[in-house]
Amino acid sequence: MVDLETLAALDGLLWLRTGDAAAEKLSLSQPSISRRAKQAQTIFEVSSKKCDGEWDLLSDAPLLNAERRVHQLARWKGLAPLRLEAAYWWQPLITQPSPPGWMVGLCDIVGVPRNLELLRLGIVDAWIGAKPDVPENDDPEFCTLPLSAMPVHCVVAPNHPLLQHKQLSFNDLEGFPSLALPRGAYPQVEAALKAVGLWSSPVRMQRYDINRWEGRNEAELTIAYATAMTLDLLGGSLVKLPLTLPLESGDVLVCKREFAERPQVELLTERLREHVQELRQRWPEITPCG
Structure with a gap:
């Protein structure tokens, strides 16, 4: 067995992406995160690689997963x-x-x-x-x-040409790009929006970035999607189109x-x-x- 902090350092990198983020969440120093993560990899005979900014293990790790099980039970018992x-x-x-x-x-x-x-x-x-x-x-x-x-809305910048239409159909949207996340990220949402001609302009994004997602609408003609909760975070920078999406x-x-x-x-x-x-x-x- 390894102590809670050593395994948490390795899994913190896999979960939180960077040593700085893991250090802040786990109340450890960044050098300690790095050192303990390497110790855990040595103990469990695994190695890791960073690809597109994300840490992943390069092989199956049955012993590591068994140890994770023990540590998870410890968390449920209040030990972390x-x-x-x-x-x-x-x-x-x-x-x-x-x-x-x-x-x-x-x-x-x-x-x-x-x-x-x-x-x-x-x-x-x-x-x-x-x-x-x-x-x-x-x-x-x-x-x-x-x-x-809650319903999902199509949203655009306040000066978007589509807002000049008194009535809209999904056919009217076909001439404009519509945001899309990597294939398979949200498969059911992807299928529903493709069925009405949306989800046409892919954004390569593994971690949410407002500038690469909704932020593109402020300077472009791109159509995005939002709920009441996400619209609030945007501070009124996007406007709902008068269309009902086939998606809840x-x-x-x-x-x-x-x-x-x-x-x-x-x-x-x-x-x-x-x-x-x-x-x-x-x-x-x-x-x-x-």
Whole structure:
């Protein structure tokens, strides 16, 4: 076995991307993160590589994964903070302050696959994801606890030519680029938007960056997508088009099914649903769930 901090240093790099971010979250120095991460790799006979800014292990690690299991159980017993990742629009809601007993990640991981991988490996203990790209209710591995439901809007810059139309159809949008994330990042959203001619202008992005996503609309004719929660973060810089997308979003707390009935999950779910109730006072289109 290795101590909690040594394995946390390695997994912190895989989760949080940089030594500085891991050091801040784990209350260790950056040199200590680097040293302990290397120690863990030596102990478990694994190596890592940084590709497109993300750290990944280069081989299967059954012994490491078994040790992660032990450390995850230790976190659930209160020996270290539990780890919570989330969609970027939740970051201001769950870090000021963080939920008691939980350490919040950077809330900037783009796509479903990476988040589910972190959950599956036990690097992260819970994740706030967005419908429809979350596990099904009967998923044997993950439990999904619904928090909210809300519509998704097409949004553009305030001076966009489409805003001059009195009536709009999706055919009117075909002449303009529409933002798209890497293939497979959000497969159900991707399929729904492609079906109406959107999702045409790919953005290579593994970590959320407002300047590369919604920020492109402020200076371009690109069409983007937003919910009431994401529009608020943009401070009014984008405007909704009068079209109804064939897509409903909303937030879901996801964790391994075996931990779903832990008191920490119940308390976290209650707190998140309280946030949703508060948001509904500002945006009636948000529907609380649960």
